[in-house]
Amino acid sequence: MIQLFSKMRKRLLLEKSFNTYIKYALGEITLVVVGILIALSINNWNDDRLKRKKELQYLIEIKESLEFDLIHEIDPAIHSFRNNLKRDSLLLTDFFFKNNGMSQDAIRNAFLMYGSDWNILFNMSTFNNLFSIGLDLISSDAIRRDISTLYNYHYPYILDCQHQTDKFFIEQLQPTYNEVIGTWYRNTDKSAKELEDIRTHGKLQSIMKSMRYYTNNRLILLVKVKPRIEQLISDIEHESQRF
DSSP: OHHHHHHHHHHHHHHTOHHHHHHHHHHHHHHHHHHHHHHHHHHHHHHHHHHHHHHHHHHHHHHHHHHHHIIIIIHHHHHHHHHHHHHHHIIIIIIIISOOOOOHHHHHHHHHTTTOOOOOOOOOHHHHHHHHHOGGGSOOHHHHHHHHHIIIIIHHHHHHHHHHHHHHIIIIIHHHHHHHTOOOOTTOOOOHHHHHHHHTOHHHHHHHHHHHHHHHHHHHHHHHHHHHHHHHHHHHHHHHTTO
16 A cells, blocks of 8 residues: 555656645545544543453452451441440449349459450452552542542541540550459459449449440441441442443
């Protein structure tokens, strides 16, 4: 094709057919421009196809990460916190306030389990990878906003509350617990005076109430964020069907 155009150009120059040569040159330029535009269009289409493929892959991985968090972190944590609050209520009402004859086994078991908490570890790797290449890879404005809000606000806030709870436990609850309760082995009983000293210890009661507040606050945060995650999973599933 190139040789054909070259021969035609030489022939027209030899024949000194200027007008025909101009028409030929314009036609050749037009063909070149059209070819470039077609090549650019094909290249842009291919780039967009690869971008959408990468977007779909990240959407699938984000969805899997969220499902993992729900099953292995959030649901177990909610269950754990609710159990802890029930146990705390039992101690505060039936032992500290009412002293209605809880058995020593029940009191000891409740104290031994006190402060046992679920430490949440969210799966952040996929989001961190997505964030490093740019959240604008996600074409849906709503999904991009919800992903960003969840990972940049809700998750960090939940983890910060967890950190504050751990800090309170180490600095306040544990030292007071060791001082007042001490070692209480299974199948051993404390004297009536020892139990009364524990029951009437104002600082221990106050710290346990504070610990209850921390636990309840963490439970509220998880209960609120759970439907957000479930909705985001549903939205991603719907968005993935477009690809």
